[in-house]
Structures are given as structure tokens and as C-alpha cells.
Amino acid sequence: MANLSCVDALINCFTKLPGVGYKTAERYAYRVIEMSREDAGHFSSAIMAVKDQVKFCQVCGNFATGEKCEICEKRHSDTVCVVAHPKDIAVIERCHAYNGTYHVLHGVLSPLNKKGPDQLNLKSLMTRLQGGAIKEVIIALSADVEGEATANYLAALIKPSGIKVSRLATGIAMGVALEYADEMTIGMALRNRTEVL
Amino acid sequence: MANLSCVDALINCFTKLPGVGYKTAERYAYRVIEMSREDAGHFSSAIMAVKDQVKFCQVCGNFATGEKCEICEKRHSDTVCVVAHPKDIAVIERCHAYNGTYHVLHGVLSPLNKKGPDQLNLKSLMTRLQGGAIKEVIIALSADVEGEATANYLAALIKPSGIKVSRLATGIAMGVALEYADEMTIGMALRNRTEVL
Numbered sequence: 001m002a003n004l005s006c007v008d009a010l011i012n013c014f015t016k017l018p019g020v021g022y023k024t025a026e027r028y029a030y031r032v033i034e035m036s037r038e039d040a041g042h043f044s045s046a047i048m049a050v051k052d053q054v055k056f057c058q059v060c061g062n063f064a065t066g067e068k069c070e071i072c073e074k075r076h077s078d079t080v081c082v083v084a085h086p087k088d089i090a091v092i093e094r095c096h097a098y099n100g101t102y103h104v105l106h107g108v109l110s111p112l113n114k115k116g117p118d119q120l121n122l123k124s125l126m127t128r129l130q131g132g133a134i135k136e137v138i139i140a141l142s143a144d145v146e147g148e149a150t151a152n153y154l155a156a157l158i159k160p161s162g163i164k165v166s167r168l169a170t171g172i173a174m175g176v177a178l179e180y181a182d183e184m185t186i187g188m189a190l191r192n193r194t195e196v197l
Numbered sequence: 198m199a200n201l202s203c204v205d206a207l208i209n210c211f212t213k214l215p216g217v218g219y220k221t222a223e224r225y226a227y228r229v230i231e232m233s234r235e236d237a238g239h240f241s242s243a244i245m246a247v248k249d250q251v252k253f254c255q256v257c258g259n260f261a262t263g264e265k266c267e268i269c270e271k272r273h274s275d276t277v278c279v280v281a282h283p284k285d286i287a288v289i290e291r292c293h294a295y296n297g298t299y300h301v302l303h304g305v306l307s308p309l310n311k312k313g314p315d316q317l318n319l320k321s322l323m324t325r326l327q328g329g330a331i332k333e334v335i336i337a338l339s340a341d342v343e344g345e346a347t348a349n350y351l352a353a354l355i356k357p358s359g360i361k362v363s364r365l366a367t368g369i370a371m372g373v374a375l376e377y378a379d380e381m382t383i384g385m386a387l388r389n390r391t392e393v394l
């Protein structure tokens with residue numbers, strides 16, 4: 001008797017979002033009840049619009065509304081940045097420091113989650129590289145165990161074809177005090193030290 | 198170019214939920230993209246179902262699918278518990294310690310938010326009390342300044358009609374160490390001390 005069944009159904013839907021428990025989902029559902037009919041209509045149709053319209057780019061695996069994503073349509077570059085998920089592209093784009101194309105693996109090597117090389121979007125990457133137009137592959141994966149393993153695998157796969165393979169620098173994050181940086185990070189930052197010119 | 202426009206539209210909808218900023222909304226939107234079509238369909242229609250089906254009980258102001266809410270339909274009690282929002286009813290129901298009816302004010306007195314007595318669901322409460330069937334009103338509002346002010350206003354309004362008015366006890370919360378309780382709470386707990394029998 002605590003909640004109406006239609007409210008319970010909506011709470012249940014919200015709990016499927018990442019990091020949302022029952023109490024948070026309940027707060028979200030109550031906010032939907034308070035919304036105007038128009039706002040709720042927008043919300044409801046925005047969910048289906050995303051499901052209907054979002055496909056994957058046949059070149060790089062990014063989200064796309066057509067066959068190719070906006071970036072593959074517009075940019076022609078000899079550099080490909082390899083990321084794990086489409087959301088990582090949005091992160092890199094926001095820093096306005098990269099103007100090349102991307103390739104989305106849709107995951108990283110992870111034996112525990114049954115993700116081997118065949119489960120990653122690797123074939124289309126190798127096809128792109130065989131074209132000969134690409135001079136450098138930048139590996140932009142998370143700096144954790146699975147990311148490191150995937151980066152090493154990729155480097156071993158690509159290097160024989162003579163293409164330059166690079167990785168995002170590991171080091172102390174901007175604004176972080178040295179005393180709070182962990183030992184692994186300081187070790188990497190020392191090894192990868194840059195000359196002051 | 199960071200996100201597709203339909204994804205941006207969904208992110209924008211999610212930011213309207215309480216406590217959800219851009220980054221969280223983005224995570225939610227990506228999860229919707231990963232959902233099965235069926236789950237997304239459930240989600241989308243659950244939002245509209247809530248807007249279509251949830252009305253307010255004409256007796257107590259709680260959420261209802263018909264003219265009366267489930268509680269007003271089933272329970273006949275001489276005790277009314279006054280709460281600020283329908284969600285507070287769910288909170289009280291979950292403790293299984295109350296079996297009476299409710300009355301929802303839809304807010305508390307708050308001059309800053311332009312909420313005076315006329316903006317609260319008070320008229321229907323006074324009509325209910327004039328019926329003579331109600332012997333006690335339990336005020337269950339938050340223990341903050343606005344809740345206290347509203348409780349005092351209600352008590353002054355109801356007491357002349359001879360109906361008993363009570364409030365939720367103020368004191369130290371269960372499981373809280375004395376050293377972490379604030380002075381106001383300890384003061385109230387001392388004043389409202391209960392005899393050990």
C-alpha cells in the first residue's frame with residue numbers, strides 16, 4: 001500500500017540506471033509526478049528517440065544516426081585514437097586538444113567478463129589500418145589492469161605493420177598535490193619525466 | 198560534436214531529476230542506449246503511465262488512481278496523520294506502526310517560497326475535522342524551522358475544536374551515539390524524557 005503500482009513500475013525502471021538505488025529512484029519518480037505533462041512527454045519520447053535513432057558508425061563504432069558518425073563524416077586524419085566506449089569520445093572531444101578520428105573497441109580485454117579479442121571491435125580497426133592512410137594510433141584506455149593489458153595487446157598487433165603506436169601519458173593529474181598521489185603514479189611520472197625547455 | 202542531438206535531449210531530461218548534474222545524466226543516457234528495446238519501451242511508457250494515472254485523493258490529497266486513495270478506501274480511523282508530501286506517507290507506511298488515515302498538506306508554511314495557509318491543502322482538512330469522527334490529529338512534519346512553524350499554526354487552528362493534537366517525538370535517533378547528537382536534539386530529548394517502567 002506504500003506506493004501506487006504505476007509509481008512502483010517507474011521506480012523499478014529508474015533503479016536500472018547506474019548507481020541508482022531504491023530511495024533515489026523513488027525521489028526521481030516523485031519528481032516525474034510533479035513534472036508538467038509536457039515535460040514528462042518530452043522525457044518519455046526522448047528515451048524512445050535514443051533507442052530508435054542511435055546506431056553504430058560502420059567505420060569506427062561510435063554512436064551515429066546514419067551509416068557513419070559525425071566525426072568520420074567530417075574529419076580526415078592520419079591519426080586514430082582508440083577508446084573503449086563511445087562515451088570516452090565525448091570526454092576527449094570536450095578537451096579540444098585532438099582533431100583526428102576515433103575507433104571504439106566497445107570494451108577492453110577482460111577474461112573475468114568473458115571479453116576476449118573476438119568480442120572487441122578489432123577487425124574493422126585492422127581493416128582501417130591496412131588502408132595505409134593511417135600513420136599513428138593513439139591508445140586512450142583507462143590506466144587500470146584491463147586497460148594496460150588491452151593496450152599491450154593492441155601495440156603487439158599493430159606495430160609489425162610499421163604504424164606508430166602511442167599511449168596517453170601517465171603521470172600526476174593537474175591540480176593534485178604530490179603528497180596525495182599514489183606510488184605507482186609517481187613512479188610512472190618519474191620514468192616519463194619531460195625535459196624543461 | 199560531442200554527443201548526438203537525441204542523446205543530448207535525453208541528457209537534458211535527466212538533469213531535471215533532483216540531484217542529477219550533467220555528468221550523471223550523461224551516464225544515465227548511455228545506460229539507456231545500452232538497454233534492450235523492450236526495457237527502454239517499459240521505461241518510456243512508465244513515465245507517461247504515471248502522468249496519466251496518478252491523481253490526488255479528494256479526501257486526503259494523497260496520490261490516487263481514482264477519486265479516493267487506497268488508504269482512504271480501506272481504512273476507517275479516528276486518527277489523522279498530517280504530512281507535508283505524499284512521499285512521507287510511503288515513509289510512515291514502511292514502519293508498520295500506524296494504521297490510521299492521512300492528510301497531505303502539499304507543502305509547509307514558507308514565506309520565502311510564497312507558501313501561506315491558502316497554498317496548503319488545509320480547507321479539506323478542516324472539513325474532515327468538522328465531521329466529528331476524528332479524535333486525534335498527529336502532526337508528522339519535518340523537525341526544521343518551517344515544519345515547526347506549520348505545526349504550531351495547525352495546533353492553534355485545530356485545538357479550539359476540542360480534537361487532540363499530537364506531534365512525532367523529537368529525540369535521539371535510534372543507533373546514534375550520544376556524542377554525535379546535536380545540542381538542540383539532546384535538549385529536546387531531555388525535556389521529553391520518558392519514564393522507565
